[in-house]
Amino acid sequence: MGHAVSARHARLLLPALGASYFLFGTASLAVIGLLEAMASAWQVTPARIAELVAVHSLTFAVAAPLLQVLFGHRPRRELISGGLLLLGLGALATVMAPDWSAGLAARVLMALGAAAIGPAASAQGAALVEPSRQAGALATIFAGMTLAIVLGTPLAAWLGHVGSWRTVFMLLAIGSPLLGLMLWRALGEGTAGPRIAGSGFLRVLERPATAWALLMMLLLMAGQFCAYTLLVPLMIQRFGLASGHMTTLLMLFGLGGVIGNLLAGRFGSRLGPVRLIRFSMLGLTLAFAGLMLAPALPLPGVLLMMLWSVCGLLFAAPQQQRLIQLVPLALRSLALAANASAMYLGMSLGAWSGARLYGLAGVETLIPASLLLTLLGALALQRSHQAQRAEERLMRSGIGIGTGAGSVPKVWVQ
Known part of the structure; x- marks a missing residue:
């Protein structure tokens, strides 16, 4: 401090x-x-x-x-x-x-x-x-x-x-x-x-645990924005909501995001970032699967949308917390910057993909695409966590250096 x-x-x-x-x-x-x-x-x-x-x-x-x-x-x-x-x-x-x-x-x-x-x-x-x-x-x-x-x-x-x-x-x-x-x-x-050399960004990306974590952020944001960008036609055409209710619907979606962010702050330290991100992914998976399979009625559509909105921002704060723990102090700001880049790239990719899919095949393609991207994000998190555990084993065996959060194996520092 x-x-x-x-x-x-x-x-x-x-x-x-x-x-x-x-x-x-x-x-x-x-x-x-x-x-x-x-x-x-x-x-x-x-x-x-x-x-x-x-x-x-x-x-x-x-x-x-x-x-x-x-x-x-x-x-x-x-x-x-x-x-x-x-x-x-x-x-x-x-x-x-x-x-x-x-x-x-x-x-x-x-x-x-x-x-x-x-x-x-x-x-x-x-x-x-x-x-x-x-x-x-x-x-x-x-x-x-x-x-x-x-x-x-x-x-x-x-x-x-x-x-x-x-x-x-x-x-x-x-x-x-x-x-x-x-x-x-x-x-x-x-x-x-700390001063960061131009090679610092490569150091962040070349570490598997961090690179997979950044890919996870990109995929999860792309998965959400694939459908969120076209949420209005999705809810009207798929679940029969009246167009006059769209302002209220968007406000409800935002309210769900507030709840998710509050839950992240409340339980982030207690559960740990990886477990909280997994809860977020599970909720998103259930929400998107439900939106695919639910009857075409307004109530189930709105309830599933609320589940999506709560879980959709639940992972943002623990993702930042995890990156802070993964990298040395000298690279924390750069890792957070790379995370912000991944977030915005995911938003752009998702919005572009959703617009293309909607134009080619209609609203029914949006949720399956969002579900697929979310599952790929879950795979990226798993690969990141596996890489992190492997590095921790190296440090316990004496190959690594340092003892606190952000310590890294010698093979990475060198």
């Missing part, structure tokens, strides 16, 4: 770090609810506006680890506050953008800000508390992303409907630097990560 941040400040700082997640999560997802309005303003099709989501995700995925290599040794308040400033400038540029091309450039700027914020905020939150409380701390921070789904995206759509889509980005342009200034004052200069 940095010397400038005392333990008594953690309860205030963790929600503030979660607010940074809320702002960049809302910035990345708000476009979904503003497609028609932005398309009309820039005189392009809604599909062109939807491309901005993919551009944001890909920019984030590339920039998150790169920024950690370049600036990860700087005090984390510089990354978090600087990222919030970039996010605000990108939002302001979006407000002023006269056309789609200018909006695209602004979108890249916002993604760069988000890529600086996410890994640094998670690493800072984990550093504020004792190891036994890291699961709850990470769940508190990631709750900001959950709230961005539950509140940020619907609120953005509502503001775009009653006012202007530019209002949404103007609020982000004001709120982001204000939060950045607050966190700059609250976080001490001592909260810096």
